[in-house]
Amino acid sequence: MNPHLVELRELKVAFDGVPVLHGIDLTVGHGEALGLVGESGCGKSVTWLAALGLLPGKASVSGSVRIEGRELCGGPRQILEGVRGGRIAMIFQDPSSSLNPVLRIGRQITEALALHRGLHGQAAKAEALRLMDMVGIPDARRRFDLYSHEFSGGQCQRLMIAMALAGEPDLLIADEPTTALDATIQAQILDLLIQLRAETDMATVFISHDLGAVSQVCERVCVMYAGRIVEQGSIGQLFAEPRHPYTRGLFDAIPRIDGPRNRLIPIPGTVPNPKKLPSGCAFSPRCAHAEDACSWQRPELETLEDGRRLACFSPVAIARAAAVRQKILEDV
Structure with a gap:
């Protein structure tokens, strides 16, 4: 087995010719929890959007992105489409912008199950209900046919996590998933991420400016500034000295x-x-x-x-x- 699940080497990004990432080198191990911290605009989110080929057309991306040794950067679009959701899933800080307001929640989750695992009909519905139960949505069967506006902000984030888990990914990228939530709900989402990682052995990249949250979830931390990693080490090392x-x-x-x-x-x-x-x-x-x-x-x-x-x-x-x-x- 490759010792690293994902490897980024000399990853560079420029927008309209202006460099914003200047050669990012980092690895994520199987089952590892990695934190990525820094001020807004330092390149945390851009790093992983670039790795998954999700940046707009004006972005220029170079370098190497490998999953278990398989190159993704510059490869055919079909390869990236097979990786997104199926091998690497990503959730964002504002679930309301990611959930479709005109589709029922159950349909959105079952669409992900059909795409990544080929499940349809009652099998897809049963699995969707199981995922909703797993992430702590109360009375999942009754709420399966509700719309996103009928859920609270914390529950919408839980639904986004359920959709991410639908593809049984090896790596979950959580891009500031607690920023828009109050302190109590933040704690619940962090506990959920810790629990899911323990149950599924899924690797996690936790992107945040909240060092306290990172200390709860992660084992290793990369600190970014102005498009570069400036320090990297274990939680114990960085928090102690x-x-x-x-x-x-x-x-x-x-x-x-x-x-x-x-x-x-x-x-x-x-x-x-x-x-x-x-x-x-x-x-x-x-x-x-x-x-x-x-x-x-x-x-x-x-x-x-x-x-x-x-x-x-x-x-x-x-x-x-x-x-x-x-x-x-x-x-x-």
Whole structure:
């Protein structure tokens, strides 16, 4: 068996000639839960839309996308159509924009079952009801013939998950699936994703800007900034000692409800325009630890002694700064 379910190598995307992804390298293992975090516009969603061939015609995509060693990027459309839904499924943050408002929910799920598993009639209906029960839709049999507007936002997201599961995918990409939901429903959806992964051994990519949610669902995390991965490691590594200044900035901006009430530390500056990226490290204009080389040379993503990957010229300074900050917080 191939050690990786999905491999992205040097994946690049440009819109109307403007690069927005600059060579993404990442892997997803069989049954693994991978988190992809970063500010809005950093390229998280574009990465997987490009991998599945779902970007508009003005997008230019290059690089390699492989599922168990089989190349998808640049291949025949029939190959991608066989992968979407059947091998890799994707759910989005706003289910109301994905569900068809003029078709009954039962029909939408059974259409997915017919397409990916060849089920029709009573067999398809029975399986659709089973999926609705699995994702926690109460009284599924009665609600099978309702429309999407007759369900709450959280239930619509559960229905989207049911439709994604209809093809029995090896990988589920959850693109900020809890953003539009209140805190209680968010927790329920996260618990559902964890439960489904445990029951089906399905790999998961969880795209989010919510580090707390990522810590609950994922085992490994990739941090993205301006179309590049800047840090990658296990949940334990990144949450115990984030090494990249951007990763540290994301953690500093999280409000705390336990312990002393400290002022939040925002990341200074703004995300750069893709048309006017700095010649060196894209984060250097906002970085308190920037060195001379950062302004003209871009750091490569390198593997450190602890196994994590980091694209930064001053990881030692960052680690020291983190240790000093932790001591200050402990002394407060």
